[in-house]
Amino acid sequence: MxxxxxxxxxxxxxxxxxxxxxxxxxxxxxxxxxxxxxxxxxxxxxxxxxxxxxxxxxxxxxxxxxxxxRTEEHHHHLVCRGCGRTVEVAGPAVERWADAVGAEHGFVEITHTVEVFGTCGECAARRS
The missing domain is CATH 1.10.10.10 (Winged helix-like DNA-binding domain superfamily/Winged helix DNA-binding domain)
Incomplete structure (x- = not known):
């Protein structure tokens, strides 16, 4: 291409x-x-x-x-279901959990994808 x-x-x-x-x-x-x-x-x-x-x-x-x-660092997304607004968030607890679960089951080279969906404050206020 x-x-x-x-x-x-x-x-x-x-x-x-x-x-x-x-x-x-x-x-x-x-x-x-x-x-x-x-x-x-x-x-x-x-x-x-x-x-x-x-x-x-x-x-x-x-x-x-x-x-x-928006960043070269590993991150996750918090996404509004209403307007699509997206915030990039770090998740050190998620990283530790994924590594621990992988290790517990004998897995190595762990990768993961975590996306969190919700309703932002502006969309929630519009619905009220």
């Missing part, structure tokens, strides 16, 4: 605050006149995810959504 196409996907994500689906990113690119295909968008997102430039998580309904990674 050309770097130009990957850069186009990177630029769309850089302009977004929350997580976006591949279809949303594709629609944004097409609206701006790009001839990029949806398959190319998926490939770019996969490459950017593997390089650590893009965070990916699964929504409650199983859809993969993407966001430009």
């Amino acid at each position: 050309t770097t130009a196409r990957r850069n186009a996907v990177r630029q769309v994500l850089a302009g977004c605050q929350g997580f976006r689906s591949a279809q949303d990113i594709y629609a944004d690119l097409r609206a701006d006149g790009s001839k990029i295909g949806l398959t190319t968008v998926y490939r770019a997102l996969q490459a950017l995810s593997e390089s650590g430039e893009v965070d990916v998580l699964r929504t409650d309904d199983g859809e993969a959504v993407y966001r430009a990674c």
Whole structure:
């Protein structure tokens, strides 16, 4: 894949605050006149995810959504179900727990993914 196409996907994500689906990113690119295909968008997102430039998580309904990674440190996400606002959070207790559970069962090279979903204060206030 050309770097130009990957850069186009990177630029769309850089302009977004929350997580976006591949279809949303594709629609944004097409609206701006790009001839990029949806398959190319998926490939770019996969490459950017593997390089650590893009965070990916699964929504409650199983859809993969993407966001430009804001830090190079290992982190987790606190995501509002209402507006999609996302906060990157460290989780030292989660790290210790994952390592302990792995060691307890004889596993090594432990990795994990933890995403926390809730409702932010602004969305909760709007519902009241």
